[in-house]
Amino acid sequence: MAPHPGQLKPGIQAVHIRGLVRRFGTKTILDGVELDIAEGEFVALLGKSGSGKSTFLRALAGLDREVEGTGILGVPENLSVVFQDARLLPWRSVIQNVTLGLPGTPAQDRGKRALAEVGLKGREDAWPNQLSGGEQQRVALARSLVREPALLLADEPFGALDALTRLKMHDLLRELCARHRPAVLLVTHDVDEAISLADRVLVLEEGRFIEDLRIDFPTRRDHGDARFAQYRARLLSRLGVDVPGRKVPKVLEASQ
Numbered sequence: 706m707a708p709h710p711g712q713l714k715p716g717i718q719a720v721h722i723r724g725l726v727r728r729f730g731t732k733t734i735l736d737g738v739e740l741d742i743a744e745g746e747f748v749a750l751l752g753k754s755g756s757g758k759s760t761f762l763r764a765l766a767g768l769d770r771e772v773e774g775t776g777i778l779g780v781p782e783n784l785s786v787v788f789q790d791a792r793l794l795p796w797r798s799v800i801q802n803v804t805l806g807l808p809g810t811p812a813q814d815r816g817k818r819a820l821a822e823v824g825l826k827g828r829e830d831a832w833p834n835q836l837s838g839g840e841q842q843r844v845a846l847a848r849s850l851v852r853e854p855a856l857l858l859a860d861e862p863f864g865a866l867d868a869l870t871r872l873k874m875h876d877l878l879r880e881l882c883a884r885h886r887p888a889v890l891l892v893t894h895d896v897d898e899a900i901s902l903a904d905r906v907l908v909l910e911e912g913r914f915i916e917d918l919r920i921d922f923p924t925r926r927d928h929g930d931a932r933f934a935q936y937r938a939r940l941l942s943r944l945g946v947d948v949p950g951r952k953v954p955k956v957l958e959a960s961q
């Protein structure tokens with residue numbers, strides 16, 4: 706019997722989706738999407754602007770009540786969502802933002818530990834407007850992870866950050882995921898970000914995944930390494946465009 710929402714094969718799957726459809730008026734944005742994500746697996750989702758990435762993430766997050774059919778067969782109830790903007794409550798302190806809705810006194814300890822993990826030890830009593838954009842995103846990550854989610858959904862979480870801060874956030878997210886092992890679905894425009902972080906990279910086009918690429922590195926993921934360049938070339942060609950502002954290296958121009 707097919708599993709129902711919230712009923713997942715233990716120890717195997719975090720996400721189980723078959724035939725997910727979403728239409729807006731006469732436009733079909735998701736056209737029978739299929740996806741499995743294993744527990745602890747990190748999946749990145751690329752696609753042109755308007756291809757439906759956020760629509761897909763919102764459907765998984767349970768933020769879209771109008772998703773048609775029974776496509777979402779299994780998604781853990783214990784999931785967290787991180788958006789491009791940190792969405793902190795400005796009238797609550799950093800620790801209050803992190804622990805909001807968590808019961809009891811241990812919440813304070815858990816919140817403090819989570820803040821220490823994201824490098825914000827000592828900033829518990831600061832107000833959100835006293836933090837930089839990168840620091841606010843760290844708080845958003847702490848707020849998500851303190852709930853020990855089985856699934857972390859992230860919609861361009863680093864899209865508004867400068868390049869250097871973004872690289873630091875990649876290291877942080879990699880470290881946090883290695884420690885907490887949530888399944889992750891990361892929506893991004895950044896091909897290098899996807900290759901740097903994910904176990905698999907999907908490309909969404911015309912309502913379906915046209916690519917499901919397993920990223921496999923024997924050692925560190927070095928942006929300059931030949932394997933990284935091969936993954937980048939493949940994904941850029943599946944996207945059908947060069948990512949704005951990014952120059953395709955000569956070696957790839959030859960191979961495309």
Ligand SMILES: Nc1ncnc2c1ncn2[C@@H]1O[C@H](COP(=O)(O)OP(=O)(O)OP(=O)(O)O)[C@@H](O)[C@H]1O
Nearest residue numbers: 729730734752753754755756757758759760761894
């Ligand atoms: N509530 C809505 N009503 C009508 N159309 C919508 C709605 N939400 C999204 N759309 C349309 O669905 C399509 C997919 O939007 P979505 O935001 O999922 O794309 P995306 O891939 O995340 O884009 P981007 O990369 O630019 O953020 C777009 O054409 C958008 O205009």
